[in-house]
Amino acid sequence: MNKMAPNLLEIRDLKKTFGIATGLFSRELTLTALQDINFSVRQGETLGIVGESGCGKSTLGRCILQLIAPDEGQVLWLGQDLTRLPAEEMRKRRADLQIIFQDPLASLNPRMTVGEIIEDPLKTLRPELKRAERRARVVRVMESVGLLPEMINRYPHEFSGGQAQRIGIARALITEPKLIVCDEPVSALDVSIQAQILNLLSELKDEYGLTLIFISHNLSVVRHVSDRILVLYLGRVVELATGDEIYGDPKHPYTRALLTAVPIPDPKLARQRQIESLQGEIPSPINPPSGCTFRTRCRFAIERCAEVRPPLEEIENGRLVACIRWKEVETERAPLAQA
Numbered sequence: 001m002n003k004m005a006p007n008l009l010e011i012r013d014l015k016k017t018f019g020i021a022t023g024l025f026s027r028e029l030t031l032t033a034l035q036d037i038n039f040s041v042r043q044g045e046t047l048g049i050v051g052e053s054g055c056g057k058s059t060l061g062r063c064i065l066q067l068i069a070p071d072e073g074q075v076l077w078l079g080q081d082l083t084r085l086p087a088e089e090m091r092k093r094r095a096d097l098q099i100i101f102q103d104p105l106a107s108l109n110p111r112m113t114v115g116e117i118i119e120d121p122l123k124t125l126r127p128e129l130k131r132a133e134r135r136a137r138v139v140r141v142m143e144s145v146g147l148l149p150e151m152i153n154r155y156p157h158e159f160s161g162g163q164a165q166r167i168g169i170a171r172a173l174i175t176e177p178k179l180i181v182c183d184e185p186v187s188a189l190d191v192s193i194q195a196q197i198l199n200l201l202s203e204l205k206d207e208y209g210l211t212l213i214f215i216s217h218n219l220s221v222v223r224h225v226s227d228r229i230l231v232l233y234l235g236r237v238v239e240l241a242t243g244d245e246i247y248g249d250p251k252h253p254y255t256r257a258l259l260t261a262v263p264i265p266d267p268k269l270a271r272q273r274q275i276e277s278l279q280g281e282i283p284s285p286i287n288p289p290s291g292c293t294f295r296t297r298c299r300f301a302i303e304r305c306a307e308v309r310p311p312l313e314e315i316e317n318g319r320l321v322a323c324i325r326w327k328e329v330e331t332e333r334a335p336l337a338q339a
């Protein structure tokens with residue numbers, strides 16, 4: 001990835017809430033799914049987004065693509081705010097921004113053939129193309145994702161999960177997008193197939209000059225594909241750093257805890273990680289803890305963590321951490337390693 005490449009996407013002060021009907025006197029509660037989200041994605045970069053289930057990953061992906069409207073904030077695409085774009089203008093932009101979903105079979109229309117599924121986005125997004133040209137593109141893109149052209153008239157149920165995901169990828173690629181949001185693209189697949197799909201995405205990224213946003217709850221999955229990784233907790237960014245920094249020297253206690261799930265060969269480090277592993281359940285986003293929302297599960301928390309919301313601070317060279325104790329965490333963890 002070229003570190004001097006321009007920003008393709010910039011997210012500024014994004015906020016998304018959902019109204020939840022309780023049934024109790026028809027009261028509506030507010031669930032804050034995302035808040036104070038700021039980051040950018042450079043052209044050609046793969047940005048990983050990680051966090052536990054419910055931390056807001058999919059909501060963020062959908063807000064970026066304008067599949068749902070954020071309450072506040074900007075989604076700047078090459079400087080243009082997509083949240084303010086009239087529907088017709090956004091429709092034209094859709095060819096540039098595509099998505100791949102977690103459950104490949106559920107996301108494919110069972111009554112359409114593979115060829116029709118892959119071709120479908122072209123009909124609305126590239127109406128100037130003639131039928132023969134559309135078909136030629138479908139065949140080209142099928143070959144790129146490793147599907148045989150003779151499969152073009154088959155139906156989704158005839159395919160395995162891995163092949164179905166190749167169809168999903170082909171459908172995303174057909175409009176020649178600049179950015180693809182991959183929302184847990186391998187979580188529903190057998191472990192043996194996951195690596196094939198991850199390798200395919202890396203190859204396609206180079207072949208098509210793509211920029212990727214790669215969403216996963218699993219840090220070991222994003223590790224191999226991401227240039228930088230953004231860690232979300234209860235709808236807020238808690239750490240943003242390069243893949244090497246996150247894996248080699250995680251700063252935020254939440255990132256450290258997430259890493260406990262990633263197997264490592266060094267027994268001393270493995271013991272340290274076990275000590276720091278995640279305790280308890282993620283709190284409700286309807287009523288999040290005061291101050292640092294991670295403090296209720298953080299073994300480094302002190303009283304002040306309940307009083308102040310930690311700002312997302314640059315601690316070195318573009319590396320961002322939201323923890324008032326990140327420096328102490330560094331020293332406090334050392335004796336534990338020998339415990």
Ligand SMILES: Nc1ncnc2c1ncn2[C@@H]1O[C@H](COP(=O)(O)OP(=O)(O)OP(=O)(O)O)[C@@H](O)[C@H]1O
Pocket residue numbers: 018019020031032033051052053054055056057058059060217285
């Ligand atoms: N349409 C909706 N209405 C109400 N609440 C929602 C809606 N969509 C998401 N949420 C809530 O917003 C929060 C973030 O959800 P989101 O699906 O973005 O998380 P996630 O990190 O992608 O989790 P998962 O990996 O389980 O999909 C959750 O508390 C979820 O229950």
